[in-house]
Amino acid sequence: MRLADKLKDKKVLVTGVTGFVGEALLHRIIGELPGTTVAAIIRPKGSLTGVDRMAQLLKKDIFKPFYGEGTPYADAEALTAARIQVVEGDLADVPELPKDLDIVVHCAGDVSFDPPIHEAFTTNVLGTKSLLERIVETGRPVHYVHISTAYTAGRRRGAIPEAPVDHFVDWRTEAEAGMAMKARIEEQSRSAPMLAKFRKEAEKLHRRAGHLTAAADTERRRNEWVAKRLVETGTERARSLGWTDCYTFTKALGERVVEEFASTLPTSIVRPAIIESAVQSPHPGWIEGFKMAEPLILAYGRGELPEFPASPDSVIEIIPVDHVVGAICAVMATEPELSKPEYYHIGSGARNPLTFEQLYAGVREYFSKHPFDLGERGAVRLPVWKFPGGDSVESMLRYGERAHKIADKIITTVPRGERTRKYARELDVQKRRLDFLRRYMDLYSEYAQAELQFIDDNVLALHNALEGEDKEKFACDTAVVDWQYYLQELHCPSVTESMRRLDVVRKKRNKALAESAGVLKKVEPHADSQVIAAFDMDGTLLSSNVIETYLWMRLPELDSHQRVGEIGAMLRKLPKLIAAERKDRGTFLRTIYRRYAGADLEELNQIVDEILAEHVLERLSGAAVRRIREHRAAGHKTILITGAVRPLTRPLEPLFDEIVAAELAVDDRGRCTGFLSGPPLVGESRAAWIKHHARQTNIDLSKSYAYADSHSDLPMLSVVGNPVAVSPDVSLFRAARAARWQIVDWKTPSTSSRLELPGVQRSGGLAR
Numbered sequence: 001m002r003l004a005d006k007l008k009d010k011k012v013l014v015t016g017v018t019g020f021v022g023e024a025l026l027h028r029i030i031g032e033l034p035g036t037t038v039a040a041i042i043r044p045k046g047s048l049t050g051v052d053r054m055a056q057l058l059k060k061d062i063f064k065p066f067y068g069e070g071t072p073y074a075d076a077e078a079l080t081a082a083r084i085q086v087v088e089g090d091l092a093d094v095p096e097l098p099k100d101l102d103i104v105v106h107c108a109g110d111v112s113f114d115p116p117i118h119e120a121f122t123t124n125v126l127g128t129k130s131l132l133e134r135i136v137e138t139g140r141p142v143h144y145v146h147i148s149t150a151y152t153a154g155r156r157r158g159a160i161p162e163a164p165v166d167h168f169v170d171w172r173t174e175a176e177a178g179m180a181m182k183a184r185i186e187e188q189s190r191s192a193p194m195l196a197k198f199r200k201e202a203e204k205l206h207r208r209a210g211h212l213t214a215a216a217d218t219e220r221r222r223n224e225w226v227a228k229r230l231v232e233t234g235t236e237r238a239r240s241l242g243w244t245d246c247y248t249f250t251k252a253l254g255e256r257v258v259e260e261f262a263s264t265l266p267t268s269i270v271r272p273a274i275i276e277s278a279v280q281s282p283h284p285g286w287i288e289g290f291k292m293a294e295p296l297i298l299a300y301g302r303g304e305l306p307e308f309p310a311s312p313d314s315v316i317e318i319i320p321v322d323h324v325v326g327a328i329c330a331v332m333a334t335e336p337e338l339s340k341p342e343y344y345h346i347g348s349g350a351r352n353p354l355t356f357e358q359l360y361a362g363v364r365e366y367f368s369k370h371p372f373d374l375g376e377r378g379a380v381r382l383p384v385w386k387f388p389g390g391d392s393v394e395s396m397l398r399y400g401e402r403a404h405k406i407a408d409k410i411i412t413t414v415p416r417g418e419r420t421r422k423y424a425r426e427l428d429v430q431k432r433r434l435d436f437l438r439r440y441m442d443l444y445s446e447y448a449q450a451e452l453q454f455i456d457d458n459v460l461a462l463h464n465a466l467e468g469e470d471k472e473k474f475a476c477d478t479a480v481v482d483w484q485y486y487l488q489e490l491h492c493p494s495v496t497e498s499m500r501r502l503d504v505v506r507k508k509r510n511k512a513l514a515e516s517a518g519v520l521k522k523v524e525p526h527a528d529s530q531v532i533a534a535f536d537m538d539g540t541l542l543s544s545n546v547i548e549t550y551l552w553m554r555l556p557e558l559d560s561h562q563r564v565g566e567i568g569a570m571l572r573k574l575p576k577l578i579a580a581e582r583k584d585r586g587t588f589l590r591t592i593y594r595r596y597a598g599a600d601l602e603e604l605n606q607i608v609d610e611i612l613a614e615h616v617l618e619r620l621s622g623a624a625v626r627r628i629r630e631h632r633a634a635g636h637k638t639i640l641i642t643g644a645v646r647p648l649t650r651p652l653e654p655l656f657d658e659i660v661a662a663e664l665a666v667d668d669r670g671r672c673t674g675f676l677s678g679p680p681l682v683g684e685s686r687a688a689w690i691k692h693h694a695r696q697t698n699i700d701l702s703k704s705y706a707y708a709d710s711h712s713d714l715p716m717l718s719v720v721g722n723p724v725a726v727s728p729d730v731s732l733f734r735a736a737r738a739a740r741w742q743i744v745d746w747k748t749p750s751t752s753s754r755l756e757l758p759g760v761q762r763s764g765g766l767a768r
Contacts, residue, residue: 003470006333008035013101015041015091015131016108018057020288021147021275024325025105026057027282030066030083032473033329037083039098041108043090050088054080062282091127094134103332104135105145109254113247113292113443116227117234121178124250125171125257132261143266144258145331150271150317150345150454152252154243157451162271162343162458164259169241171253178234178250185229189222198222205731208585208712210684244446259341266336272324273317273347273454274447277491279481281322281473285494292447293318293359294495296440301367301496303380304433309390309441310448312357315349317454319478320486327476330462344462347454348478356448360385362487369488370496372503390445397441400434416709416729418745424730428737520627520724520744525634529700533631534690534716535656537642537649539709540726541624542616543748549648550592552615556607585682585712589643589662590675596645597674601666604647613651620652621746624707624726628655631705637697641689641716643680660689687715708732717741 012029016022017040029036042050057063058076067073073082080086089095091108110123128146135142153160154167188194195218202217234246243249255269277287287294293316299305310316327346336342348354364382371379404427411424463477523533538544547570555566596604608616631638639658640649646661653659663677681689694701702721706713711731717723725736725743736743 002467003329003333003474004033004035007033007103007329010035010102010332011037011039011098011100012103012105012332013039013041013087013097014105014107016106016147018042018053019107019111020291021272021321021324021328022107023057023060023062023288024278024282024286024321025107025328026084027062028322028325028329028474030063030079031281037085039085039087039101041087041089041095044088050086054084054086062286091123091131094127094130097134097138099138099140101135101138101140101142103143103145104131105147105328105332106131107147109147109251110247113245114231114235115246116182116230117178117237117246118182118230120234120246120250121175121253124247124254125175126179128254129257132257132265136261136264141266143268143332143334143336144261145268145270145328146255146258147328148255148269148271149248149251150273150347150452151244151248151447151450152255152271153452153454154241154248154252155239155446155450156242159453159455160345161455162345164341164343165252165255167242167252169253169256171256174237174253178237181233182230185226185233189226189229194225195222198225206711206714208683208710209714210687210712212684213715244450245443262341263339266338267341268331268334268336268344269341270324270328270331270344270346271454273319273345273349275321275324276318277320277494278322279320279486279490280475281325285490287321287491287494290495292444295436296444297363297492297495298499299436299440300363300383301372301380301492303383304436306383307385307388307393307396308356308360308448309393309445310356310387311389312355312360312387314356314449314451315353315453316356316359316448317347317349317452318354318359318483319346319348320481323476323478323481326474327459327462329474330466330476334462342458344458345454345456346459346476346478347456348481349453350456351460352479352481352483354483357387358483359487362484363492365484366488366492370493372496372500390449393441397434397437400430401438404430404434412730416727420730421728421733424733425737428734520742521722523627523630523634523636523705525636526700526703529703530698531634531636531703531705532639532690532694532699532701532720533628533636533705534639534641534686534707534720535624535628536708536710536713536716536726537640537644537652540707540746541621541640541652542619543621544619546589546592546643549644550595552612552648556611585643586680586685589680589682593645593662593664593676594674596664596672599672601647601664601670601672604645604664604672605650608647608650612648616648616651619748621748623744623746625655627707632657636705637699639693641681641686643682683712684715686713687719690716690719711735 014022014025017026026038026040029038040054042053044050045053048056055076058079063076065071067076067079073079085098087095087097106128108123108127110120132144135144150160152165154165198218198221199214202214202221206214206217231246234249238244238246238249241249243252258267258269261267274292276291276293277285296305296308324346327344331342331344334342367380367382371382373379408427408431411420411427414420459476463471463475466474535541538546538549551567551570628638637658638656639660640652640656641660642649643662645664649659649661660681662680665673665675665677667673679685690706691701693699694704701719704720705722705724706717706720707724707726708717709726709728709732711729714732714735717725723736723741725732725741727745728736728743733743
């Protein structure tokens with residue numbers, strides 16, 4: 001009897017219908033089992049209800065042939081009404097199920113190889129238990145079909161029978177411990193030693209920006225540590241008990257739960273191997289998302305996977321998704337006895353093995369004929385794998401990680417510039433590649449070195465029992481698959497198609513970005529709101545720093561011997577000053593400004609007006625001046641916010657509506673005391689000033705602008721809707737790229753020199 005006849009008038013509940021296997025199963029039932037209806041558990045997502053998500057699913061191309069002209073159903077809604085019942089809910093809280101179910105196919109589950117331990121237990125173990133309890137409540141002898149994985153066998157070697165996995169682990173004890181791990185690790189992350197560790201790491205990077213910026217990064221690091229520890233704990237617990245990872249561990253324990261219910265429900269356990277794209281149905285090469293092999297195939301095609309920790313003659317157990325679905329449909333039509341679960345391995349290694357060397361050869365052949373194009377650099381140069389073994393690949397990776405760490409430490413200390421930022425970009429790309437390699441080496445090395453052979457006699461018997469056209473419609477004998485044809489003509493083209501489309505978009509975007517590099521968005525007037533444009537001074541408008549500008553101010557009023565002494569004193573203190581500046585910019589500025597003690601403030605103003613003004617204006621970037629004028633023409637309020645002392649800003653007064661600078665405190669004689677009249681505006685102080693000013697003057701910060709060059713200005717840039725990083729240091733450059741801020745270089749006029757000190761005669765030993 002044909003499967004369509006065996007399953008006629010049956011109602012099948014499918015979980016995970018929006019997933020890869022569940023979607024393919026729904027497609028097969030609607031297309032090939034016309035007398036079968038489906039109930040689908042679908043959880044709401046965001047503003048979408050379960051019904052909405054089913055409607056979205058049916059709009060996909062593979063379902064369109066099932067409704068419309070020439071079909072029994074006018075549209076997707078009519079198809080749903082006739083064949084599909086949506087049950088809203090998820091495995092965390094399984095809803096009451098329809099009372100007329102005949103079969104349940106449990107496809108849903110956490111399919112990540114490295115899930116946090118509590119999430120894996122929630123979905124793969126406790127969710128399965130809740131679903132089974134709900135099935136029992138229906139009071140019907142529902143045939144329960146559990147979709148597991150062949151790798152529940154764990155780290156065994158040799159032939160794996162289609163039978164219960166032999167292990168001693170109590171699923172209740174492990175589930176209780178796994179669920180408790182979230183609270184335990186959270187508590188550990190909040191201990192004083194751990195918080196101190198996170199805080200010190202954050203402050204090392206962000207102390208110049210301010211305590212609140214460092215605090216936010218401290219909490220980010222804590223959360224990341226918790227997430228990482230939950231994954232690591234799951235992996236280590238799984239491996240300590242003989243499984244490859246938390247996924248296979250919890251799937252094996254989920255099978256134990258199923259086996260306990262087998263005395264109440266007729267049960268089948270289906271164990272697919274590594275599920276990949278289709279051979280025939282829904283269409284050749286059909287795949288949804290990236291599965292196990294795809295990231296590795298794409299990385300190899302891009303020249304980013306130099307080696308792989310597998311033995312060339314080891315078998316990789318790939319199975320096309322339509323073979324998996326064909327076997328599930330055949331299993332649905334069986335009638336297992338109570339207390340005697342039936343097990344089915346859906347794999348290829350027993351009768352049609354694909355080795356890693358064959359996989360490599362097929363993928364390499366495909367990319368040799370159809371390489372990724374890197375534009376001006378031409379076709380990708382494909383790595384040549386020599387399969388040196390897992391230990392050698394691990395050593396190569398560790399060497400790359402150490403080298404990157406050293407290079408990254410150097411790049412953050414060298415002087416800023418276009419070349420420095422170029423190296424930083426290259427290091428960031430290299431870091432992403434190393435992180436990718438580390439993740440996938442850690443995840444897949446166990447699978448790559450597995451010595452498993454999954455016996456599939458039961459699945460072969462299912463296939464052989466199919467009658468007539470069913471042998472083609474529900475084929476599940478992988479012996480017929482030609483792996484080289486499959487890899488080169490079906491799988492790799494499907495996997496790379498979306499990436500090639502994305503590459504076209506990326507090339508256009510990169511071309512546009514290259515053409516617009518350094519070109520800022522046009523400034524627009526806002527008649528309906530008040531807008532400010534805030535500018536930093538040193539390093540942004542001027543190619544200068546606080547030490548330089550201090551010397552500009554002080555040296556002209558000193559005689560030649562005093563000048564030499566002052567320069568010598570600054571040079572001796574330079575290492576300590578640099579260290580202080582990296583630790584706390586406010587303290588650094590106060591240290592510099594102490595040296596103004598005794599100076600006459602009016603004389604400093606006079607020096608600036610008569611000697612320094614021309615020099616300051618010469619150092620001013622022409623692009624910066626044009627941008628300031630654009631803002632003023634647009635009716636924006638221009639503000640200079642600087643840690644420089646007030647006298648130095650006098651030449652810039654015509655450009656700005658308001659200047660906020662460091663104010664030197666004076667005594668009753670008008671002489672500087674060496675102190676400031678208030679804290680310098682640095683780091684978070686600038687952001688606080690801008691927000692306070694906006695509240696007082698009804699400024700719309702979402703439309704406002706800020707321009708700065710240093711990581712310490714990150715808070716100021718973050719409070720406006722249009723931040724611009726100007727010739728940024730490496731830390732700000734990375735933050736700006738991550739946030740997709742505009743980045744621009746404003747160069748100092750070539751007529752100016754960093755070695756030129758204004759107002760100093762040659763007799764003093766320095767060029768004027």
